Amino acid sequence: MQPLGVAVIGAGYWGPNLVRNFASSGSWRLRWVCDFDTDRARAVAGHLGDVRVTADLGEVLSDPEVAAVAIATPAASHTELTLAAIDAGRHVLVEKPLAATAADGAKLVAAAQAAGVVLMCDHTYCYTPSVMRIRELTHSGEIGDIQYIDSVRINLGLIQPDVDVFWDLAPHDLSILDFVLPAEFAPLSVTALGADPVNAGRSCVGYLTMPLRGGGIAHIHVNWLSPTKIRKTVVGGSRKMIVWDDLEPSQRLSIYDKGVEISERPLDDRARRLVSYRVGDMVAPALAETEALRGVVTEFADAIREGRPARTDGSSGLRVLRMLEAAAESAAKGGQAVPLPTEGKGLPA
Amino acid sequence: MQPLGVAVIGAGYWGPNLVRNFASSGSWRLRWVCDFDTDRARAVAGHLGDVRVTADLGEVLSDPEVAAVAIATPAASHTELTLAAIDAGRHVLVEKPLAATAADGAKLVAAAQAAGVVLMCDHTYCYTPSVMRIRELTHSGEIGDIQYIDSVRINLGLIQPDVDVFWDLAPHDLSILDFVLPAEFAPLSVTALGADPVNAGRSCVGYLTMPLRGGGIAHIHVNWLSPTKIRKTVVGGSRKMIVWDDLEPSQRLSIYDKGVEISERPLDDRARRLVSYRVGDMVAPALAETEALRGVVTEFADAIREGRPARTDGSSGLRVLRMLEAAAESAAKGGQAVPLPTEGKGLPA
Amino acid sequence: MQPLGVAVIGAGYWGPNLVRNFASSGSWRLRWVCDFDTDRARAVAGHLGDVRVTADLGEVLSDPEVAAVAIATPAASHTELTLAAIDAGRHVLVEKPLAATAADGAKLVAAAQAAGVVLMCDHTYCYTPSVMRIRELTHSGEIGDIQYIDSVRINLGLIQPDVDVFWDLAPHDLSILDFVLPAEFAPLSVTALGADPVNAGRSCVGYLTMPLRGGGIAHIHVNWLSPTKIRKTVVGGSRKMIVWDDLEPSQRLSIYDKGVEISERPLDDRARRLVSYRVGDMVAPALAETEALRGVVTEFADAIREGRPARTDGSSGLRVLRMLEAAAESAAKGGQAVPLPTEGKGLPA
Amino acid sequence: MQPLGVAVIGAGYWGPNLVRNFASSGSWRLRWVCDFDTDRARAVAGHLGDVRVTADLGEVLSDPEVAAVAIATPAASHTELTLAAIDAGRHVLVEKPLAATAADGAKLVAAAQAAGVVLMCDHTYCYTPSVMRIRELTHSGEIGDIQYIDSVRINLGLIQPDVDVFWDLAPHDLSILDFVLPAEFAPLSVTALGADPVNAGRSCVGYLTMPLRGGGIAHIHVNWLSPTKIRKTVVGGSRKMIVWDDLEPSQRLSIYDKGVEISERPLDDRARRLVSYRVGDMVAPALAETEALRGVVTEFADAIREGRPARTDGSSGLRVLRMLEAAAESAAKGGQAVPLPTEGKGLPA
Known part of the structure; x- marks a missing residue:
């Protein structure tokens, strides 16, 4: 199988990681590193x-052996660069967020669809062994109906100068949510409430609540002011329940065979429901300690070769942007619920 | 100091605990146990x-040596029994909730005020060594301004036949919130969202968010469907931060000397704020292992003798009812924020 | 099935627990409580x-409906009382330690064998769901060969006036060790080292090391001077490994599918061994929350009815005494190894 | 202050770390990297x-600007290389172990003393913020008399082809022990028992017990066959007790104000001792997250400049070797106690 030629655009914070993973992958042949700062590109x-360096995207796109580009520039430039690559018939991997706005994101999704190229969003967290396993459990039906997802991502964190705590931290949780939730449990609306008790000029503590199709609920707590660091997600299902503690390397995933069962049949003339509990074993699966970004570049190549959308395709990046914008709107309106598009996953609105 | 005569009304679940604590307290002389089921009362x-037993509240109230009554009957009867005792000039300790509705609760507060008697609500949790210490830290100013309170009370719990998860679990958190929050950080409104993914006919998972005066935020997560049991509250302050983990007997309270400080002075013409972090020691104070209910009966006696409101007086019980009713209203309206009365703590509206 | 008549001798600390469990067991009919202090016996x-009370063991033993007695008196009296009961043809359950010395213990075992009655030692810990499960895993071969057992039982504990830390705490670990170790992994000798750094007049910190048949090793750490409380036992096997943390109610047992495998075949002329590692899932089994003492009284009845030794029979009590005496001898000799009898389990020496 | 010239000998596993730290230290000027494999040296x-590369130690030692050398070669070559450097009048930092045998180690200590140069052993762990703080607590008297040190260093670890678990893991604990124990609590003897239940040809599980001057005891558990990873040391003192959990980055050190106090005065004619307990607060100090090796190179320079022994001088390296050899001898004799030299710390025997 011939490796695909790829160019990495942007040699800043994330670019070197992409360079390293493309360079060491058998599916890819890295041909270019492109950055305004060519010294930086050359260092990377x-x-x-045989990797070439340039400050000119045009030069990259005129190389017929470049089948795909990976964009790791600041978010403000994603739309322009991605459109240029799509127009040139290239497949594109974009660092998250997909674009600066959902409107721009929708343009990218539409353009990629029209051009018949793969547009993939680099939601790296989704390719960790833990999240991959959660997705298997939720999509195979093994955990049953999704009852709730509760995610906590807090610590004494750097207050960002330009974005609030929702835009800084929640994209991780939202992209994971989108990745693990089957369409029949997709979020319906977003209620967001934030607080800025330190007068930072933006929310430093935030809560996101999202009712799900099927009667469940998702909730995210992001916080820059917590004395302790927590990275924990609970997925409650009707058959099993999962606790993912990303700070517990020896037991990241715990899968509980626990549940509540409610018999729908009226038991007697009082028509009371019968509640029963199931408490079985817990299993903490052995997980490989592989680098998530390796999974990203492999999935990108596989999607191109198989002519299918990537698992975190442009639409997933767009859905995350829509949830973030809905959250911002809700927070601005004091926590009023803001509905999400209902077309279902995979269909850009 | 002469012990005060007291009668316990209700010999069901909670009554025996009150009987035991009044009987062993030097501040009290237990004179009556009153219950429709006099066999039960006698057993208790x-x-x-020399404790007498009766099914007749009138008999109790005609005993001139009874200075106070403690009511531990079902919530539906609290208003009638409490009013009867107040009308008879007796001080009253009422098991939580104070009454079945906030309107009834307000009647009780007004009646007690008019009669000049002490009306106290038995918010037992507030008298645990952990919560007492948190209150000292928040009221003395030692932790500084309150930035947020985040409380999680979840486990695979019994689904109650008559109440939802908010009314079952949140009263604990709300009474603690009311107890530890100084008036200048009182909650302004309630946004509640619940879910019933098991078709139990009532919310089994619930989130309560409450913006606070001063810019902070309070949040409560209650859940009957969690595979693991968590009872944890974080109080973020501008000077210190507290983690209370009630399931960690060897280290229930952790007080962190951590914080974020934002200099309000514009640093330069771009007027950016200066953010700095403080990371000092953590202290886990040694706490006595005393029974909370002993603190309740002592506080009741002290409030009577000193002619002052109890620390968890009728007004605090009323505020908790108002927050619960606001939560129910918000949940029914899909998470619309419901404002709370703004008169301040201590003043019934 | 006719319940067996039983008498409890001794109404002090442990007696009431025996009384409660015999009284509520369908296998037993409690007929007597016997104590010098008949008021105490009557209260219990x-x-x-229809339970009768007496200070006279003779009266108990003259009751033909008493098939068995349970002895919960101070250790110094165990030998005399147990011998009296055995001589009267009664089955006997003895609180641990079986006797004050191994020599006395051996007498009891021999007498019971001669009389054909069941002699059982109340090693309560062995009947907890956790230890029962560990025994299943070690005796079924599921965990493979026993490589080591490491047990830690430490906290800031009461310094006993009469016994050192070995006699106070290690009997728990030694009785568990004896219960879970198959005979082919029995301990061969005891090396004990203690310290008395607070000048209490007896060891307050102690370490016991016991090489096992088959090449493994057992080790016990007991300590009255530890700032934190630990009750943890690790059992390393060639197929699986178990961690039992008795202070972690939500996950007491963790069974790891982990191991080291060494190929015995010389790989090449350097004859180096091939080491490989296996890291599979961990399972935390759901365990019933049953009272251990209920299992003790049931096993006592079953052993009598089935005419077989109890799982913690007199011989196991005797082996524990021998290990304790060997430990005392070793500690007195500065940690010299003291061999244990090699006859194997089940065979009193 | 003029930086001192230094050469790093050995460019293998540890050498690059030394190179990096010497190169970035203001106290040093790195002049040479010396390795048989000059390509490797050049890469490092x-x-x-301006760092030069050579395969010839003689060339290094003929450079008059080289004041000191740091040796990071295999242990077998330490003695020869160190003696050569000492003979050339250079100060020497040696990676642990100081030498292959205690006899060799003693030669190095004597040679350095005769030559008046600093001989320092690179016990890196001792320069972590946690161990530095423990040493302050033990040497300042703040924790009082040392009652015991209990150290556990276990996991499912690589079985080393050449050394047993004692020589692989215990040097860490022994060097820390030597570093934090004041001379009046120095170890008196070593009892070691190991086991090789997997037939690896060497001990894979080991226990080291060391009575201390003053009545206390030290104990080390090293294990390559543990399903879980533990790196925990408890230091019990008469005034305070320390728990160091190196795998808990958010709370590595916990300092407990707990203790047992025994009044020596006879209380009455029964002459019983009065035992009392003190249970105060726990403090988890904020610790800097600095690299330990930076502390090593700074201490090396300071010791040279101040003409004093380094805190982990040759004698400490020698004491660690003696403890390891005593452990090997004890294990070979089935756990017989092997005495340690009693000359006291700082004095090579």
Whole structure:
């Protein structure tokens, strides 16, 4: 199988990680590193034999062996660069967020669809062994109906100068949510409430609540002011329940065979429901300690070769943007619920 | 100091605990146990020498040595029994909730005020060593301004036949919130969202969000469907931060000397704020292992003798009822924020 | 099935627990509570209809409906009382330690064998759901060969006036060890080292090391001077490994599918061994929350009815005494290894 | 202050770390990297401007600007290389273990003393913020008399082809023990028992027990066959007690104000001792997250400049070797106690 040629655009914070993973992947042949700062690009590409360096995207796109580009520039430039690549018939992997606004994100999704190229969003967290396993459990039906997802991502964190705590931290949780929730449990609306008790000029503590199709609920707590660090997500299902504690390397995932069962048949003339509890074993599966970004570049190649959408395709990036915008709107309106598009996953509105 | 005569009304679930604590307190002389089921009352009082038993509240209230009554009957009867005792000039301790509705609760507060008697609500949790210490820290100013309170009370719990998860679990958190929050950080409104993913006919998972005066926020997560049991409250302050983990007997309270400080002075013409972090030691104070209910009966006696409101007086019980009713209204309206009365703590509206 | 008549001798600390469990067991009919202090015996037996009280063991043993006696008196009296009961043809359950010395213990075992009665030692811990499960895992071969057992039982504990930390705490671990270790992994010798850094006049910190048949090793750490409380036992097997944390009610047992495998075949002329590692899932089994003492009284009845030794029979009590005496001898000799009898389990020496 | 010239000998596993720390330290000027494999040496030194590379130690020692050498070669070569450097009048930092045998180690200590140069052993762990703080607590008297030290260092670890678990893991604990124990609590003897239940040809599980001067005891548990990873040390003192959990980044050190106090005065004619307990607060100090090796190179420079022994001088390296050899001898003799030299710390025997 011939490796695909790829160019990495942007040699800043995230670019070197992409360079390293493309360079070491058998599915890819890294051809270019492109950055306005060509010294930086050269430093990143330097130790790799035949990788060329340029400040000019046009030069990259005129190379017929470049089948795909990976964009790791600031979010404000994603739309322009991605459109250029799509127009040139290239497949594109975009660092999250997909674009600066949902409107722009929708343009990218539509353009990629029209051009018949793969547009993938680099939701790296989704390719960790833990999240991959959660997705298997939720999509195979093994955990049953999704009852709730509760995610906590808090610590004494750097207060960002430009974004609030929702835009800084919640994209992780929202992209994971989108990845693990089957369409029949998709979020219906967003209620967000934030607080800025330190007068930072933006929310430093935030709560997101999202009723789900099927009667369940999702909730995210993000917080820059917590004395302790917590990265924990609970997924409650009708058959099993999952606790994912990302700070517990020896037991990241715990899968509980626990549940509540309610018999719908009226028991007697009082028509009371019968509630029963199931408390079985807990299993903490052995998980590989593989780098998530390796899974990202592999999935990108596989989607291109198989002519299918990537598992975190442009639409998933767009859905995350829509949830973030809905959250911002809700928070601005004091926590009023803001509905989400209902077309279902995979269909850009 | 002469012990005060007291009668316990209700010999069901909670009554025996009150009987035991009044009987062993030097501040009190237990004179009556009153219950429709006098066999039950006798069983509860049996081992105690001179305690009399009756099914008739009138008999109790005609005993001039009864200075106070403690009511531990079902909530539906609280209003009638409490009013009867107040009308007879007796001080009253009422098991939570104070009354079945906030309107009834307000009547009780007004009646007690008019009669000049002490009306106290038995918010037992507030008298645990952990919560007492948190109150000292919040009221003394030691933790600084309250930035947020985040409380989680979840486990695979019994689904109650008559109440939802908000009314079952949140009263604990709300009474603690009311107890530890100084008036200048009182809650302004309630946004509640619940879910019933098991078709139990009532919310089994619930989230309560409450903006606070001063810019902070309070949040409560109650859940009957969690595979793991958590009872944890974080109080973020501008000077210190507290984690209370009630399931960690060896380290229930952790007080962190951590914080974020924002300098209000514009640093330069871009007027950016200066953010700095403080990370100091953590202290886990040694706490006595005393029974909370002993603190309740002592506080009741002290309030009577000193002619002052109890620390969990009728007004606090009324505020908790108002928050619960606001939560129910908000949940029924899909999470619309419901404002709380703004008169301040201590002043019934 | 006719319940067996039983008498409880000793109404002090442990007697009431035996009384409660015999009285509520369908296998037993409690007939007597016997104590020098008949008031105490009466208080313990009081609420139970037809239980008689006496200070005279002779009276108990002359009751033909008493098939068995349970002895919960101070250790110094165990030998005399147990021998009297055995001589009278009664089955006997003895609180641990079986006797004050191994020599006395051996007498009891021999007498019971001669009389053909069941002699059982109340090693209560062995009947907890956790230890029962560990025994199943070790005796079924599921965990493979026993590589080591490491047990830690430490906290800031009461310094006993009469016994050192070995005699106070290690009997728990030694009786568990004896219960879970198959005979082919029995301990071969004891090396004990203690310290008395507070000048209490007896060891307050102690370490016991016991090489096992088959090449493994057992180790016990007991300590009255530890700032934190730990009750943890690890059982390393060639197929699986168990961690039992008795202070973690939500996950007491963790069974790891982990191991090291060494290929015995020389790999090449350097004859190096091939080491490989296996890291599979961990399972935390759901365990019933039953009272251990209920299992003790049931096993006592079953052993009598089935004419077989109890699972914690007199011999196991004797082996524990021998290990304790060997530990005392070793500690007195500065940690010299003291061999244990090699006859194997089940065979009194 | 003029930086001191230094050469790093050995560019294998540890050498690059030394190179990085010497190169970035203001106290040092790195002049040479010396390794038989000069390509390797060049790769390690490559990015650093004026560092020269050689395979010849003689060339290094003939450079008059080299004041000190740091040796990071295999242990078997430490003695020869260190003696050569000492003979050339250079100060030497040696990676642990100081030498292959205690006899060799003693030669190095004597040679350095005769030559008047600093001989320092790179016990890196001792320069972590946690261990530095423990040493302050033990040497300042703040924790009082040392009652015991209990250290556990276990996991499912790589079985080493050449050394047993004692030589692989215990040097960490022994060097820490030597570092934090004041001379009046120095170890008196070593009892070691190991087991090889997997037939690896060497001990895979080991226990080391060491009575201390003053009546206390030290104990080390090292294990390659544990399903869970533990790195925990408890230091019990008469005034305070310390728990160091190196795998708990958010709370590595916990300092308990707990203790047992025994009044020596006879209380009455029964002459019983009065035992009392003190249970105060626990403090988890904020610790800097600095690299330990930076502390090593700074201490090396300071010791040279101040003409004093380094805190982990050659004698400490020698004491660790003696404890390891005593452990090997004890284990070979089935756990017989092997005495340690009693000359006291700081004095090579």
